[in-house]
Amino acid sequence: MSKLFKTLKDTGAIRWVALLCLALPMFASYFFDDIFSTINQEFEDPSMVALGWSMADYGFYRSAYSLLCIFGGLIICGMLLDRWGVRLTGSIFVGLMVGGAALITYAISESFAGSRLCAWLSGVFAKPSLSLAYAGCAMFGLGSEIAGVTVNRAIAKWFKGREIALAMGLQLALARLGTAVALIVVPRIVELEGYIPFSETSKPAVVGMVLLLGALVLWGLFVAMDYGADRRGAAAGSASGAADTGSPAEDRFRFRDVLKVITDRHFILISLLCVFFYCCVVSFRKFATAILMPRFGIDSDVASVMVAMIPFFTLVFAPLFGAVVDRVGRGTKIMILGSAMILFSHLTVAFAPGVPAFGFIAIGVLGLGYSLVPAAMWPSLPKIIAESRLGTAFSLVYWVQNIGLFTVPIVVGHIIDRASSPVVAEYFFIGLAVCAIVVSVLLSRSSDRHPELRLDEKAGGR
Structure with a gap:
């Protein structure tokens, strides 16, 4: 039936x-x-x-x-x-x-x-x-x-x-x-x-x-x-003898459920990873041309091509990495790897020889990391949060992210204004990347202690 x-x-x-x-x-x-x-x-x-x-x-x-x-x-x-x-x-x-x-x-x-x-x-x-x-x-x-x-x-x-x-x-x-x-x-x-x-x-x-x-x-x-x-889903429920009134009352959203979301340890870790990670990439992109041009001795046209690599890399690799997460799982380990790639990228921009090739390598790795972490991070939320509270959970993560994306550019702008070179701002991004790695490691360790959450399982738990 x-x-x-x-x-x-x-x-x-x-x-x-x-x-x-x-x-x-x-x-x-x-x-x-x-x-x-x-x-x-x-x-x-x-x-x-x-x-x-x-x-x-x-x-x-x-x-x-x-x-x-x-x-x-x-x-x-x-x-x-x-x-x-x-x-x-x-x-x-x-x-x-x-x-x-x-x-x-x-x-x-x-x-x-x-x-x-x-x-x-x-x-x-x-x-x-x-x-x-x-x-x-x-x-x-x-x-x-x-x-x-x-x-x-x-x-x-x-x-x-x-x-x-x-x-x-x-x-x-x-x-x-x-x-x-x-x-x-x-x-x-x-x-x-x-x-x-x-x-x-x-x-x-x-x-x-x-x-x-x-x-x-x-x-x-x-x-x-x-x-x-x-x-059609309601019709299927009726045909199988189930009630067709929708979700059971105990599964419906209540305003007090917000407390259940914001006090969840894994939700807090994912939110922190989100803000540290995205500020390392999105906020960097706002200042990337000003940083890359003097660092690697390139003009604005070359710098704009470098920066454009970031979204183009995600076009190719975000679906690929998403498929990998579905097939092999190990999402928290993938978040660690992606955060480490972001750190490598900023270290390269800050300390590599001032040759344009190193700039392209750094931004390429940044694009890969920018594809890798979200491919594992966003699908983790439905695993730890009930569907009736999922909209609230996503919006809270976006809220934390927006606070970071609002404040970090202000901080970086002040750093660039006061520093002898825009490249000094890279030290701040390196610090954020280190924080992202620490949070992703904590999330992975917690996942190992709580396998019932299935954060590292592949799609369907098979």
Whole structure:
């Protein structure tokens, strides 16, 4: 009888189509987030930009991404995810992500510059475009982060006990491909010679908006698929004599369950590993060009190619390493290896001979480590946290990560300002990498003492 009511999630091809519908919105999100990453030099001379932003203005705009996330937005929305489910919560925050991006695109356009809204805001803010873009970036940031949490929650729902590490690796690879495409494509579609009009500054945002609108359609398709899968699952439960009212009451999320999450030793270790590890890579990437150019005697074009290696490596290796975790397990040992690779990379940047080849080696190893740790780390959460609390758990990890990604660039910026060379900042990244190794070793030892958690088992526990 169960074959007659086989759910959509039990059909391999349908699962991978669902994954594609989940991953491509994150591709669009990552692309839009990096639309200015390789062209922010245009803000060095505000008089040559119609938008009128300076580098300080750009830094202020970028800080908005984590604003709502840090001040409780991620935690509250994660709890809502566990109460409302992936369809409703995801639809709200994918919509918020697209709405925030639309606000940014409008704020940096010529249409806004000549509007009544701009004239009204001019009486309140010195730079109305910056103020409106800041609000849009805050909306976009919260929407993107909760969309990311929802995507991970949905993957756990569709792939738990199956190819979950491979699925998360593929999602991660496609998302980071958005960054890689932005780093490569945006400098080639924007003309930065001479005076830069609104049309050039807003061009990458318009491209990003087109991608996000397509992502919105794909999310709608996933919602329909997930609804269909749940209906078939309920029908299968009814046919086998089980109650069709959903999860048992004791498995449903309660607000006091947050305490169960934040007091879990393994959850704390995974959260700490996440913040130390991601700050070693993501925060480094924000300053990589400034560090690599003087360290290895290269120009900005070569440095940008080096930095672009990071997301391109994850495109290839994140799914591969995810498949390895599914097949062989040993996830905590893989986290140790990946953290050690990050440390090796930063040691190479700091102390290797100033030959460009060593720079490429260091960034290549960084890209491998950046693929290896998440392939094992993210699939570990569904193993230690009940599904009814999984959205809260993912959002809490993202919250801790955002605190690090908000504060570490500030610290590194001050180090570079005060140091004789930007390379001095590498000592700070080396310290973070050492912390990541220590935490991953502690997690591995705890896994050895608690085999019932199955942190080092392969998919399905076979």
